[in-house]
Amino acid sequence: MENQTLSRRNFLKSSAVTGTVFSLGFYWPNDAKSAKIIQATEADNFGVEMNSWVHIDTSGKVTIFDHRAEMGQGSYQAVPQIVAEELEVNLSEINVVFAPGDSKKYGNQVTGGSSTVRGSYKNLLKLSATAREMLIQAAATQWGVPKMECYAEGGHVMHKPSGKRKHYGELVEAASKLVAPKDVVLKKRSDYKLIGKPLRRLDTPLKTNGTAVFGLDKHIPGMLYAAVERNPRLRGKVKSFDDTGARKIVGVKNVFKVKMGVFNTYREGVAVVADSTWAAIQGKKALKVEWDDSGFEHLDTEEIYKRQAEALQTQEGLLFKTQGEPSEIIAKAAKKIDVIYETPYQYHAAMEPLNCIAHYQDDKLEIWGPIQAPEWVQDYISKEMSIPREKVIVNMTFLGGGFGRKAFMDYPHEAAVISKEIKAPVQVVWTREDDATQGPFRPGITYRCEGVISNGEIDAFKVRMAGQNNDHWRGGKKDVANRSTSEGFLKPYMDSIKNLAIMDVPFETPIPTMWWRSVYASTNGFAYESFLDELALEAGKDPLDFRRAYLKEERLQKLIDKIQEVSGWKDRKKGDGYGVAITECFASTVAQVVKVSRAPAGGVKIDKVWAVMDCGWYVNPDTIKAQIEGSVVMALGAATIHQVKFKDGMAVDNNFSTYQMPRITDIPPIEIYIMDNDADAGGVGEPGLPPFAPALTNAVFDLTGKRIRTLPFSLQAV
The missing domain is CATH 3.30.365.10 (Aldehyde oxidase/xanthine dehydrogenase, molybdopterin binding domain)
Structure with a gap:
């Protein structure tokens, strides 16, 4: 797969199109708030830069350009699956080419924040439908029939009354001379043939026969x-x-x-x-x-967490969110919960160094x-x-x-x-040792969580976090709270808990840190959702019912209904260990229930994981399930097996021999469900990770009465 600057000449060379090409893409006028669909011929005439998304040549070959990286999350499948749906072509007939870096043509190309689909699917649907309508118009004109009598299917335009048909390749030249319509009608989700279906990924053959170029x-x-x-x-x-x-x-x-x-x-x-x-x-x-x-300082792991804990006892921190009088209520309360949670530094551990x-x-x-x-x-x-x-x-x-x-x-x-x-x-x-020890790493964070329960309800809720702020490495303001202080914590909690404070206690070390899958939600989720379980216990409430009372939005109520149903939450027996957690990041919400039991050889074993994701509009359910499974495996490792440790300012573990990964024998059955609704698309690649650790530790408490507040912990030692 070759990536070249996408001039019309280079496109014709790189994708081996034949003769005339029908090209449709976007450009962003300087005074426009949204992209405008335009043909390549128009772009040439007006002297504007067009991002070349869809090309069809006279042989009928369709080439599309994936503007995002493919790192296993599925953009190489999702983008063509979206295009093929509205363009009415067979997915197997689409040629995918990675677009080169060019933000003027392609907009934001950063593959992160689970943003590939949610950031572009509406434009892609409209673009593909526009191309389809132009091809239909070209055929109708050639036949001298009303456009409404024609339709597209399988890379052809059909005339209903006569049965005539034309391959897209035969219509390329005529379609390329038409002006793109301003408005097109998109399909209803109920009419989708490809979107929403568990289709096989286009990159799987490439990655199994050795032709994929890493x-x-x-x-x-x-x-x-x-x-x-x-x-x-x-x-x-x-x-x-x-x-x-x-x-x-x-x-x-x-x-x-x-x-x-x-x-x-x-x-x-x-x-x-x-x-x-x-x-x-x-x-x-x-x-x-x-x-x-x-x-500069050469810190050990123990010193880092000692300083974080001290900072949480002596500093209020920078205010991220406050309402009511939580500090005053906590100060006067005869009984309160005041606990510390710790999450470790982590290495990204991608298989390709x-x-x-x-x-x-x-x-x-x-x-x-x-x-x-x-x-x-x-x-x-x-x-x-x-x-x-x-x-x-x-x-x-x-x-x-x-x-x-x-x-x-x-x-x-x-x-x-x-x-x-x-x-x-x-x-x-880079060798594996280079990759493992150089960083930047996910920051290790300590949380102080305080709360008061009155009459079975949360009267005060206060959380402070002390950990490195990734923004500071890029010159961010140090007198402003970490913008991700509440990441992972559902917004409806902030609407329903009257007395609440969330704060960031600034903390720095010379150790470089950066984002890691699901970013701060991966650590925040553990603290917030574990603390909610402790509050539910203090209130004498069922942990899932307790959350339901504060998450009043209809979508969340349906999500809770689903996780309750599929996990058999209400039917769990005495002696079973069940834990639940619900987190949100990148516009998607995931609920997980973990069931644990005593292992025959001692310790605890994970029996099963149930996961329910609400990501709104989605493309391929198999991709979603794969991403949630991968997220659970990654979360399991970070919760129970590995962490980056420092001695004298240097990372200690330099390869998988000591920074061990979960083995296939460690992975429990994972049962996944996807909510169906008409909401806008959310992210998929990252939101499945944050709820696992708290659901697991909440389950361990349910089984053993032992509250896990520091990660990673050993399942065998519980």
Whole structure:
């Protein structure tokens, strides 16, 4: 799969279309609030940039451009499935090409926040329906019949009375001369043939027969290879290095100091360039580097959490949300709940370690690789290397997992700096140890939760969090509360709890942090939903009924009805361990129930997980189920198996031998249900993760009476 700048000429070359092409896409007028559908011929005539979404050539071949990265979450399937529905073509006949980084043409291309479908599906539906209507009009005109007598199906236009039919390829030239209609009628959901159906993914064959091109698979002529020995502490410097041993390795070409940007600071290291990845890595191992790590703290894990706990006892923090008089009620209460929850630092652990190809030339820089955020890379490198933004060309490949880590600029910037130094294209490959220990990591966070129950209801609710604010690494204001302080916590709670305060206690370390799957909802969800269970116990209420009383919206009531029904919540027996949690992020809500029991060999085992997602309008239920299953597995690991630990300011565990992943034998049965409604589309890739940990620990309490407030914990030790 090749990614090229999508001029009409390059499109014709890259997708092998034949003859005339019917191209339809969007452009954003400077004074417009929304995209306008336009043909390629119109774009040429008016001199405007059009993002080329749908192309049909005279053979009837349909090519569409996926504007987002495919890292396993399903954009390579969802985008064509949406287009095929309204365009009335067979999904198997669509050719998908990754669009290059170009925010002027494609808008926001950052693959994160579970935003691919929810951010573009309405435009894609309208675009595809417009193309269909233009093809129908072209056929009706050629036949000399009313357009209303014609319809599209399977890549053809049919005339109902006569049975005549024309393949789309026969109509391309005529359709390309028409003006796109301003308004088209979209299908009702009840009429969908493809959307909402569990269709097989288009990328599965590519990933099983070896033709899918991931970052590590990509090669360009004249490419060299590099490995970098980076300072294990972010802020440290290279004091000196001895490259004698490295240069003795056959294939090593060059060794030099390198510096890459990490948010608003830099990480230093020594690059080894060779004619193979193996030689580069062996040369790296042979280096002798002396580091200067003065001028900043070298913290251990224990010290980090000690400081967070102390800060929560001595500081009120920055106010994120307040209503009523929660602090006053808590101060006067004869009985209150005051508890601490801790969540660990985490590594992203994508199966494909970081890698990137860069080719620096006098007038441009071109990049290839597994990249989640091409425009962020363009913005950052343009500034750092003083290259015009339009001369920074970013080509996306398949990603072997990302979880937020590959939406970052450090590894492309490093590759670009090395390429500039050696005056040749280079592929920089990170080893698993590099990937695991360099960060940035999910921040570890401590929460102090206080509450008062009066007459079986919440009289006061107060939560303070102390943990690193990812925004601060990008120069965010330090006197403003973390914008994600309540992420994961359902908004209706804020509407129904009269006395409530949510606060952020600022906390910093030299350890780099960034977003991780579901971002702060992955940690907030544990604290908020565990605390709600403690409040329900204090109130003498059933945990699910307790939540229901505060979540009054109709959609949430239906969600609760569903999770109650499928899990058999009301029929659970004495001695069973059941836990529930409900969280929201990226416009989707997920409820999960976990059932646990005593393991024969001791400890606790997970018997089953039930999950119900309300993501509004959706494309492929199989994709949703796969994402929820993956989220549960990832959440299980973060809750019970792995964490990033620090000693003397450095990450301790450097590979899967010590930073262990869940095994298939650890995974319980997972039963998934999707709510059907007419609401706007929500995210899918991340919202299934946050409710698992609190549902699990709530279930452990239900079974054993032991409240788990610190993650990770050992199921065997409970």
